[in-house]
Amino acid sequence: MHNKNSLVVKIASYSLWFIVLFLVASKGYTMVSAFGDETKLPAISKIEKNGVSVSVNKVTTDTNKGKTDIVSCIDLPSNADWLPYAKLKNGTEDIAFETTTVIDPIGGDASNSSYRCYHFIFPKELHNKKVKLSIEKLRISLPESLTHDMCLEAQNKIQVDYPDFMFSCNIGDHGISYTIDNLPKNMDEIQAYSLINDTLTSTLFGPWELDITVP
Amino acid sequence: MVVSVLAVLLGLFTGIANARPNATCSGSSCNGVDPYNSGCTAVTKSFTQKDGSTGSGTVQADLRWSSNCVSKWARTTNIYPGAIRSLSANLTDNTTTHLSVEPIYTSSSYGQIWTNMHTGVLSNNTNRILCAIAKQGKVGYSYDAATNVACY
Numbered sequence: 001m002h003n004k005n006s007l008v009v010k011i012a013s014y015s016l017w018f019i020v021l022f023l024v025a026s027k028g029y030t031m032v033s034a035f036g037d038e039t040k041l042p043a044i045s046k047i048e049k050n051g052v053s054v055s056v057n058k059v060t061t062d063t064n065k066g067k068t069d070i071v072s073c074i075d076l077p078s079n080a081d082w083l084p085y086a087k088l089k090n091g092t093e094d095i096a097f098e099t100t101t102v103i104d105p106i107g108g109d110a111s112n113s114s115y116r117c118y119h120f121i122f123p124k125e126l127h128n129k130k131v132k133l134s135i136e137k138l139r140i141s142l143p144e145s146l147t148h149d150m151c152l153e154a155q156n157k158i159q160v161d162y163p164d165f166m167f168s169c170n171i172g173d174h175g176i177s178y179t180i181d182n183l184p185k186n187m188d189e190i191q192a193y194s195l196i197n198d199t200l201t202s203t204l205f206g207p208w209e210l211d212i213t214v215p
Numbered sequence: 216m217v218v219s220v221l222a223v224l225l226g227l228f229t230g231i232a233n234a235r236p237n238a239t240c241s242g243s244s245c246n247g248v249d250p251y252n253s254g255c256t257a258v259t260k261s262f263t264q265k266d267g268s269t270g271s272g273t274v275q276a277d278l279r280w281s282s283n284c285v286s287k288w289a290r291t292t293n294i295y296p297g298a299i300r301s302l303s304a305n306l307t308d309n310t311t312t313h314l315s316v317e318p319i320y321t322s323s324s325y326g327q328i329w330t331n332m333h334t335g336v337l338s339n340n341t342n343r344i345l346c347a348i349a350k351q352g353k354v355g356y357s358y359d360a361a362t363n364v365a366c367y
Contacts, residue, residue, distance in 0.1 A: 081257070081258045096264070097263075097264075098363055099261060099262070099363055099364075099365055100261065100262055101365070101366075101367065102258075102259075102260050109282055142292070144250050144251050144257065144290070144327075144329060145251070145252070170324070170326075172252075173249070173251075174249055174251065174304075174328055174330070174331075175320070175324075175326060175327060175328035175329065176326045176327045176328075177324035177325060177326035178325060178326055190272075193293075197294070
């Protein structure tokens with residue numbers, strides 16, 4: 001016997017799905033994977049260099065916000081707080097990243113593994129474009145627990161090339177600052193602070209470049 | 216006897232290998248606490264950069280997260296120094312108005328500053344996404360760089 005109520009429910013369900021799909025499509029998202037663990041996505045392209053492998057795993061654009069979002073996974077040298085600095089190369093145009101966010105695996109913490117995936121958000125919406133994702137460098141971030149011993153060690157490293165270079169760290173109370181105690185000849189303050197920053201952290205220079213197609 | 220000694224040594228080794236700094240707080244007890252010397256190990260969950268428009272250099276905002284303290288904070292770093300600079304670090308909620316969750320910290324020196332910690336649990340016991348905003352400028356001038364929000 002035909003059940004009018006079940007027919008009404010079926011029509012309502014199908015209508016609801018149609019509305020949901022219409023709304024999603026109209027938001028301008030190109031969705032490859034709406035759900036699921038983004039750290040488990042297969043690689044679209046991959047490169048290995050200097051013992052580090054980098055892959056691109058998802059490329060989406062957000063028409064409403066004018067952004068391009070690239071999920072990229074990196075096999076890092078260790079579990080340290082490595083920060084990847086990325087840009088998109090679109091012909092002669094370089095587009096610096098706007099925000100980089102680590103992706104935690106479902107139920108897990110990305111910092112427990114040296115294999116990490118990131119959302120690289122770029123402030124430009126690209127369509128039907130062949131571009132390069134370039135990871136320019138990987139840098140371990142400076143810890144809040146910096147010590148005077150670490151600063152002294154950095155000074156000793158710098159003094160190998162610049163024996164006259166002397167600086168000291170002012171640590172605590174919500175911040176770290178540096179005082180240049182002796183600036184070598186032919187070095188300005190800007191170069192000095194850059195040298196301190198580079199020496200206190202660890203940096204691996206790339207670039208790791210991957211060709212991708214933005215849909 | 217040998218087995219006992221080995222077991223003790225193995226336990227010691229494992230303990231040393233897995234040792235974490237002793238955190239002075241966890242969760243809501245970290246609200247308003249300076250992460251420095253707190254024993255809170257931290258990673259950067261999200262970061263963003265901005266170049267100064269009048270030569271103050273590049274500033275970076277980090278949203279920091281500590282799993283052993285279950286807390287977040289905002290950190291501002293002067294990445295590429297330009298002229299003399301002033302820095303600001305702001306931990307906010309992720310509303311469109313980005314209300315400050317902890318006091319904003321400022322500095323007039325090159326380097327790095329950070330806010331107090333917050334667990335991210337705000338009113339109604341809801342666990343909120345928190346965001347970091349960084350500003351930088353020449354000392355004596357208004358800020359010429361304000362980053363986008365780095366949220367987690």
